[in-house]
Amino acid sequence: MNNARTDELQRGRLGATRALAAGFDGVEIHGANGYLIDQFIQDGTNLRTDSYGGRVENRVRFLLDVTKAAISVFGADRVGVRLSPAGEFGGMADSNPMATFGYAAGQLNPLGVAYLHIIEPRVKGEVDIREGGAPVAAQHLRVIFNGPIIAAGGFDAESAAAAVRDGDADLVAFGRDFVANPDLPHRVQNDLPLNAYDRSTFYTSDHRGYNDYPFATV
Ligand SMILES: Cc1cc2nc3c(=O)[nH]c(=O)nc-3n(C[C@H](O)[C@H](O)[C@H](O)COP(=O)(O)O)c2cc1C
Known part of the structure; x- marks a missing residue:
């Protein structure tokens, strides 16, 4: 070798x-x-x-x-x-x-x-x-x-x-839908609507688009 x-x-x-x-x-x-x-x-x-x-x-x-x-x-x-x-x-x-x-x-x-x-x-x-x-x-x-x-x-x-x-x-x-939905499995299991992802925050360096997508309320 x-x-x-x-x-x-x-x-x-x-x-x-x-x-x-x-x-x-x-x-x-x-x-x-x-x-x-x-x-x-x-x-x-x-x-x-x-x-x-x-x-x-x-x-x-x-x-x-x-x-x-x-x-x-x-x-x-x-x-x-x-x-x-x-x-x-x-x-x-x-x-x-x-x-x-x-x-x-x-x-x-x-x-x-x-x-x-x-x-x-x-x-x-x-x-x-x-x-x-x-x-x-x-x-x-x-x-x-x-x-x-x-x-x-x-x-x-x-x-x-x-x-x-x-x-x-x-x-x-899943990639993008997981970025926008911190509770993606819960939403899928319960047939709940998904948050839409915001492409403009995909490659930025602060908290926006990282930890501010809301959880489902039910
Ligand atoms: C913000 C962001 C960063 C990503 N970074 C990578 C990466 O570093 N390496 C990679 O192989 N794929 C990366 N991907 C692609 C995802 O892993 C995934 O293959 C792609 O989003 C397609 O899946 P989706 O249609 O469920 O989003 C990235 C996607 C997003 C949205």
């Missing part, structure tokens, strides 16, 4: 070790949304000519290295992986996303990770780009990945229930 790869593994271990020391129960490896691991995976951004670039086996290597490093700290049942097949955020692009992410999902099987968290191609960052439709990314990857699938991106209570009922995903994650 070359030195650069040893460094990457140690860095992955260090992050997980700090998370463990801080009291977290597990970690989710962020391989989505144009962050570093995603930049390695997708061939629109990975222009490397070493063993981490070129064919898909090389581009997915960094994801697997980091995942293995986290597993060595937490154990596989405490490590999940988040991917965004067809993710366009941050200028991401791949010439064959289904093949690329299908390969990645298949390689996660023998590692025994706790779950695969997939962002559907209906959102770009926090902006909707396609409304509704079946969760295609989850459908495609669930026949490859053996463990639990979490789907995210543009779901409401109804479409989330449908995705689980139809077997497209095992769980559904």
Whole structure:
């Protein structure tokens, strides 16, 4: 193993070790949304000519290295992986996303990770780009990945229930509605209306849009 790869593994271990020391129960490896691991995976951004670039086996290597490093700290049942097949955020692009992410999902099987968290191609960052439709990314990857699938991106209570009922995903994650509804599960369970989120406060640095959305009164 070359030195650069040893460094990457140690860095992955260090992050997980700090998370463990801080009291977290597990970690989710962020391989989505144009962050570093995603930049390695997708061939629109990975222009490397070493063993981490070129064919898909090389581009997915960094994801697997980091995942293995986290597993060595937490154990596989405490490590999940988040991917965004067809993710366009941050200028991401791949010439064959289904093949690329299908390969990645298949390689996660023998590692025994706790779950695969997939962002559907209906959102770009926090902006909707396609409304509704079946969760295609989850459908495609669930026949490859053996463990639990979490789907995210543009779901409401109804479409989330449908995705689980139809077997497209095992769980559904919510982003924006949770930002605006501190009691989201209570509201969904009791069929209460949701607070609308205010996009202008999503990326600000004070309390507004952070801890001032009201709880339901019933
Ligand atoms: C304010 C805000 C910050 C976010 N930050 C991140 C992030 O750092 N990393 C990430 O992968 N997704 C991030 N997301 C995306 C969410 O994790 C989620 O995938 C997205 O909002 C789609 O789910 P939704 O339709 O339920 O909101 C963010 C979303 C919002 C609204």
